[in-house]
Amino acid sequence: MVKGGSDMWAQLMSFRLKPGKDTAGLREQLQAVEQPDSGLLRTMIMQDQKNPDQFYTLVVFDSEERARARERDPRRQEGLQVLRAMLADRLAGPPEFTDLAVAEEWTG
Numbered sequence: 001m002v003k004g005g006s007d008m009w010a011q012l013m014s015f016r017l018k019p020g021k022d023t024a025g026l027r028e029q030l031q032a033v034e035q036p037d038s039g040l041l042r043t044m045i046m047q048d049q050k051n052p053d054q055f056y057t058l059v060v061f062d063s064e065e066r067a068r069a070r071e072r073d074p075r076r077q078e079g080l081q082v083l084r085a086m087l088a089d090r091l092a093g094p095p096e097f098t099d100l101a102v103a104e105e106w107t108g
Contacts, residue, residue, distance in 0.1 A: 008102035009064035033079030039066025
């Protein structure tokens with residue numbers, strides 16, 4: 001299926017781990033803070049094959065508006081504090097965020 005002119009929106013987060021740290025528990029904590037009907041369509045955590053301390057997280061939403069509303073959702077705040085503490089302990093520096101408009105999308 002091919003889509004063009006989509007309202008979908010994505011955000012790419014890149015981060016580097018401190019030596020000896022890993023991503024254990026990250027997926028579980030991310031899932032714990034998620035709320036139903038947030039507009040989140042997909043999350044992928046990817047590791048650079050040539051630099052195993054470098055990671056990327058791609059989140060895709062049905063629209064930027066719903067993604068921004070999700071950021072402000074008070075139901076997520078307590079869980080996000082736990083996630084931020086986890087990341088502060090494991091990341092070598094602050095993550096970098098890139099906002100992306102989905103221009104084309106297909107599967108298969």
